[in-house]
Amino acid sequence: xxYFAPSNDTGHIVRYLEQILGNRSRRTLDALDxxxxxxxxxxxxxxxxxxxxxxxxxxxxxxxxKSFSVKLEDIEHCDYFKNHGTVPAxxxxxxxxxxKRIVAQTDTGEIVGNLPTSFNHxxxxxxxxxxxTGQVRDSKSGSxxxxxxxxxxxxx
Amino acid sequence: xxxxxxxxxxxxxxxVDVTVTPRGQEQKLRLGGIAHAARGFWASGKPFAVAAVVPxxxxxxxxxxxASFGCSDFCTIGYISGAPNVTLVFDPTxxxxxxxxxxxxxEKSIALRPQASIAIAQNYTDILIFPGSFDLxxxxxxxxxxxxxxxxVAYDVGGVDTLRAxxxxxxxxxxxxxxxxxxxxxxxxxxxLARNFAALDPDVVILKENRGGSRLRDCKTAATHSLPAQLxxxxxxxxxxxxxxxxxxxxxxxxxxxxxxRATYASSAYAQTTDPDAFAAMVKRDAHLSLQEMxxxxxxxxxxxxxxxxxxxxxxxxxxxxxxxxxQRAVSSLQYHNFKVRRPVQENGELxxxxxxxxxxxTYRMDVALLDECKLLFAVxxxxxxxxxxxxxxxxxxxxxxxxxxxxxxxxxTMVIAGSDCYSADLDACLNAVFVLLSKTERVSDG
Numbered sequence: 001x002x003y004f005a006p007s008n009d010t011g012h013i014v015r016y017l018e019q020i021l022g023n024r025s026r027r028t029l030d031a032l033d034x035x036x037x038x039x040x041x042x043x044x045x046x047x048x049x050x051x052x053x054x055x056x057x058x059x060x061x062x063x064x065x066k067s068f069s070v071k072l073e074d075i076e077h078c079d080y081f082k083n084h085g086t087v088p089a090x091x092x093x094x095x096x097x098x099x100k101r102i103v104a105q106t107d108t109g110e111i112v113g114n115l116p117t118s119f120n121h122x123x124x125x126x127x128x129x130x131x132x133t134g135q136v137r138d139s140k141s142g143s144x145x146x147x148x149x150x151x152x153x154x155x156x
Numbered sequence: 157x158x159x160x161x162x163x164x165x166x167x168x169x170x171x172v173d174v175t176v177t178p179r180g181q182e183q184k185l186r187l188g189g190i191a192h193a194a195r196g197f198w199a200s201g202k203p204f205a206v207a208a209v210v211p212x213x214x215x216x217x218x219x220x221x222x223a224s225f226g227c228s229d230f231c232t233i234g235y236i237s238g239a240p241n242v243t244l245v246f247d248p249t250x251x252x253x254x255x256x257x258x259x260x261x262x263e264k265s266i267a268l269r270p271q272a273s274i275a276i277a278q279n280y281t282d283i284l285i286f287p288g289s290f291d292l293x294x295x296x297x298x299x300x301x302x303x304x305x306x307x308x309v310a311y312d313v314g315g316v317d318t319l320r321a322x323x324x325x326x327x328x329x330x331x332x333x334x335x336x337x338x339x340x341x342x343x344x345x346x347x348x349l350a351r352n353f354a355a356l357d358p359d360v361v362i363l364k365e366n367r368g369g370s371r372l373r374d375c376k377t378a379a380t381h382s383l384p385a386q387l388x389x390x391x392x393x394x395x396x397x398x399x400x401x402x403x404x405x406x407x408x409x410x411x412x413x414x415x416x417x418r419a420t421y422a423s424s425a426y427a428q429t430t431d432p433d434a435f436a437a438m439v440k441r442d443a444h445l446s447l448q449e450m451x452x453x454x455x456x457x458x459x460x461x462x463x464x465x466x467x468x469x470x471x472x473x474x475x476x477x478x479x480x481x482x483x484q485r486a487v488s489s490l491q492y493h494n495f496k497v498r499r500p501v502q503e504n505g506e507l508x509x510x511x512x513x514x515x516x517x518x519t520y521r522m523d524v525a526l527l528d529e530c531k532l533l534f535a536v537x538x539x540x541x542x543x544x545x546x547x548x549x550x551x552x553x554x555x556x557x558x559x560x561x562x563x564x565x566x567x568x569x570t571m572v573i574a575g576s577d578c579y580s581a582d583l584d585a586c587l588n589a590v591f592v593l594l595s596k597t598e599r600v601s602d603g
Contacts, residue, residue, distance in 0.1 A: 052430065053432070055432075055433050062434065100452035100453070118592070120455065121386070124441035124444050124445060127445070128441060
């Protein structure tokens with residue numbers, strides 16, 4: 001798996017596994033070592049005919065309804081660190097919001113950090129009514145502040 | 157009676173793309189050539205017409221296929237003989253050269269149909285052309301003289317003279333860093349490219365720079381705009397440039413910058429799936445974003461020529477007798493994307509076994525000095541090479557970004573994984589990380 005930007009596009013097989021695993025943490029799925037190419041089976045396959053005709057909206061975008069884990073960026077430049085001089089404690093509830101960037105903020109609206117730009121697709125998802133709520137998994141102040149968090153998706 | 161929005165005309169060859177997969181995996185086949193752009197128009201909800209050059213055997217199925225994607229009129233303007241117009245694709249993710257192989261390409265010939273001009277002599281205001289093996293001048297003679305031409309010149313255009321010989325201005329010129337023409341006339345950057353195309357009086361020149369985003373030169377104002385890439389896991393990048401062009405034309409009414417930004421998002425979506433419905437859903441999702449929102453969200457922007465300024469230290473057992481296949485894959489990928497790879501073993505020498513301590517010390521210091529010159533360390537720790545692991549540690553301590561490509565997961569260790577900025581067995585993910593990390597470095601150094 002890619003540890004740089006935890007994939008949130010894992011397809012229907014992973015969705016099924018999440019269901020049967022009780023939607024446990026992403027690490028459980030990582031341990032199964034499923035890659036995107038393993039699960040992306042749609043589109044024209046085989047050499048017998050052209051099968052990738054539009055199916056009238058069937059299938060569709062499966063990136064919005066995925067839970068994900070993320071390491072936040074630019075923490076020292078964000079409201080929470082500026083206001084408190086530290087990072088939020090483990091377990092602090094966070095929500096994803098679209099300000100200029102895609103950010104993680106506390107339930108009182110203090111921005112804790114930016115999400116990497118590989119999560120920019122969440123801007124469209126938020127516009128569509130998806131919500132992402134989670135909590136701080138790990139945090140540390142110091143020469144470089146670190147906050148990691150887990151988020152679950154809620155469909156509109 | 158409602159006035160219908162003008163329909164763009166899409167011109168070019170129809171082919172079949174076959175992605176060659178490893179033994180035991182099912183082959184992937186889909187309609188290629190201008191079919192990619194057609195999917196782009198369709199996903200943006202834009203009806204379009206087609207003037208196609210196609211092999212006889214493919215004509216009916218192509219007509220049927222395009223109709224299902226919203227093609228309002230399909231006109232065959234030429235037939236291909238002698239070759240099936242089948243392209244084999246060996247690297248669909250384009251971590252390095254995609255290695256296209258067109259079957260029977262030397263036997264291929266094209267007979268244009270002059271009578272087709274009657275069928276396509278409608279008032280198309282915008283015509284998007286993907287040159288091919290056909291005579292571009294002859295085809296342009298079939299087209300409405302008042303229409304705006306938009307041409308993707310990345311492939312099958314020998315030079316600027318070919319375009320100048322058309323005798324008309326070209327509104328939009330699309331170019332790609334993957335193009336051999338780009339290497340000839342634009343590799344120093346967008347300024348050189350715009351200068352070389354000036355005789356064609358374009359409104360806009362767009363340079364598509366793969367994972368490093370794109371640049372749009374507005375030739376009327378001489379302003380250059382960055383169109384950052386939206387990087388994600390690449391499933392198949394064949395045709396993303398074509399989707400870019402189609403989406404750009406679709407949104408041109410909103411201005412070149414917005415059209416370019418929407419094209420960037422759509423082409424990113426196309427790279428992430430080969431399922432047309434999933435692709436369309438992503439485009440629809442991103443359509444909610446305003447131009448300002450897309451600008452504020454940012455992305456990855458790393459211009460082609462600047463990559464030569466960002467030296468990358470290769471940490472790997474790069475020794476003559478070592479198995480260097482994975483190392484070579486990584487180096488080829490980085491060099492294909494114009495990165496300057498510094499190979500310490502090659503630059504500072506490979507020491508013989510039993511070298512004395514002073515010789516070892518000197519080489520160690522030279523390697524560390526080289527590391528200090530670099531903006532990023534790219535490690536391929538095959539065989540759990542101890543030198544590579546030490547180099548990773550040195551870079552982490554120096555806060556030099558570290559990307560570890562470990563194809564066999566030999567070093568899936570807490571310190572290696574968590575200490576590096578990216579650890580992956582997937583070269584595509586590692587390459588994305590290089591672009592993202594160096595793009596940030598570039599932003600910082602630019603103030």
